[in-house]
Amino acid sequence: MFLKTCLLLLLCGVIALSAHDYEGYKIYDIKADNSFKKELLLHIAKNTEYDFFNMPRALDAATRVMVQPKDQAGFQLLLNGFALEYTVVEDNLGSTLQKEQLENQSQRLVAQRNAVRSISFTAFHRHAEINAYLDELAKAYPSRVTVQTAGKSYENRDLKTITISNGDGKSGKNVIFLDAGIHAREWIAPAGALYVIYQLVENFVSNADLLKDYDWVILPVVNPDGYEYTHTNSRMWRKTRKPASSSCYGTDANRNFDFHWGEVGASSYSCADTFKGTTAFSEPETKIVRDLLLGLLGRGKFYLTLHSYGNYLLYPWGWTSDLPSDWRAHDEVAQAGAAAIMKSTGTEYTVGSSTNVLYAAAGGSDDYAFGVAGFPVSITMELPAGGTGFDPTIAEILPYVSETWTGIRAMAQKVIEKY
Template sequence: MKILWFFVCCLCIALSHVECGLYDGFKIYELATTNQTIGDGLDLSELSRNESFFELYSISGSPERMMVHPKAQADFLQLLNIHNMSYTIVNHNVGLTLLTEFITNSLLRRMYPYQGKLGTERYYSHAEINRFIEDLAKQNPTRVEVKTVGRSFEGRWLKTIRITNGDGRANKNVILVDGGFHAREWISPAAVVYAIGQLVNNYSVHSQLLQDYDWVILPVVNADGYEYTQLAADARLWRKTRQPSSAKCIGTDLNRNFDFHYKETGASSNPCEEAYAGPRAYSEPEAIVVRDLIQGLADRGKMYLSVHSYGRYILYPWGYMDQLPDTWQDLDEVGRAGADAIKAATGTVYQVGCSTQLLYPAAGASDDYAFNAGFPISFTMELPAGGDNYFNPPAADIDGLVKETWVGIVAMARKVIEKYPLN
């Protein structure tokens, strides 16, 4: 109890001495619609191109949300009135919310320092995650191998962990998992790290998943962006990498940077937009790392899973066009195994289907690339939203979200093992 009171007092003192920063006064409006096009043609996606309006990517079946600059709020409300659109303000000051979360996370780091394991009490840094997988390798030398596979633009080491059952057999099938493509999606690395812990430390329960399969996992792809979002409240909503893309703007959307129908649809040529595909395919060293992992494992790879947030989706190719691949039924079967398991365990409903049909087109994405490279099952899994801006599940929600995600991953892996036994 004393620790809790100390925590609350520190938070109150900190909030009374600092300003909210870049997002001070921004509001989030929840609109009385579940469609991007309102009434007589007001298009929210077009509206969000205005630098003062920021559309929060929609969740199917849920109301649309817009984050609006203080100077544009009067005009925004007038526009809603013209279109007879009712609304609710769900956040009156985004800056204050982000600041509160930043201070809370800073205090949680002090309360729960890294001590050899990663729990679900807080979000962990890229350096802590690397240290965790290295410690696992030292503790389990026959079953765990950590490999440095590249460096980020800012020089951070990108490392994979390979988890086996320790029998020494070579050429097993492979499940490849990655997280943290987009910087602000903190729940993604948290879920991936939880999966690592389950496969290594709870081996007796999950031994079947490792009998004929090795798991190769890259916990944080966009290490620079992920670290940047933890430096300050103003940086929390950053999405892209940190390599300068123009004299004015920084970063590329890693999940548009792969050389498979690069920059055809759902990708931007504007360096200042969030879906900027980069000046060329593989302009980002982090994308090269994932490409090389996929190519190096394609002959044995049976499932590629890229964990993102948010939306409650299990998405499969194609993302570059509104058309299903010939083997879509195999993809659908595995995806629905995961969605059904999650629904049975927690009641959370995931939608399963083609990226372009359920969400939006996204050419140059890693799931399309992996599928084309030879992985018969390839998914982008969008975890549930959290917080007012959807990208910020509070620390108290981490435990439930990562455990729920693991239920789905296990079910999908079991179905893959059933469908693609080791030859």
């Protein structure tokens, strides 16, 4: 019976994936070793038919882009015409994604059969499983864990937060707020948030120092509609799922916050991956994050949002290359995280303001947390690339999230020390 269930679920996975199977899609790494070529790539990226995965400023860092079959010949002619060196790092993304999804679904079944909890760190889990895990922790550790439904997504999914304390009953403590999964395809980010939860709750004795004077509030999936859509229809989907126009769906939730909204680095074109939304806070999911942040005024000391990919620890501002007057506080915390990871695993993280390290993008949650909600430290952590970028293999999950926890723990310690 179990084998029949496995086969049925695997078959369903293949059918779901075929809704947008990425057959024949290629992924390129492009070398742009001077500022002119970097600017040229920024111009090329305005073509929404190309999906630019990243756009690092560093001249020694490659830019990665996904191109569908009908555009590949013209795209390569364009690159050759401007003498842009490139390599094809994935010749058929569809084949790779199908293999990865089958492996993930098989491992989910194994984990669910053998594990005490609804999630593991040997597979990427669905949104319902993630919410079930939070509820299980609240039941198992009622003195230290509270789970609340902060609101509903556009498609009526529960956005649940977990509040973790040390159980001493003291109210009004300072708070570290962490969220993940703003961008749907970045599966490793919710996995990272779940590992933080696991460490704080189920490995409490080793991490009690982080909970002595602080509570943690964690929202592991900000964009559950988009996240589910990447599991069932289109693995590389990025946005929310609320209709944006008569022909296109979704808004880039990390361009939708009402702080310098739409000024730079966001698109007004509803079909674009960086569509800013029809208005600031047009999405129910970003309104929920807004209300959570504003509800922590005076208590919120550290806002951390998990994304992927790129090995970055970024801080405000995202809307300008100028730095906030107290940028050193952000930098000190971020540098502590980078140093801890380097010492532990040798992985190098680049630290700096979002605009100066990557690119200008207004309307982000980190700028809003710092500029409006009053969090003295606000950081975006971009976890490393896996697979072709956004698709780490199941074997990469535990190494990535444990490494991420090393950095988060060090940053939290620095915040607790400072505030």
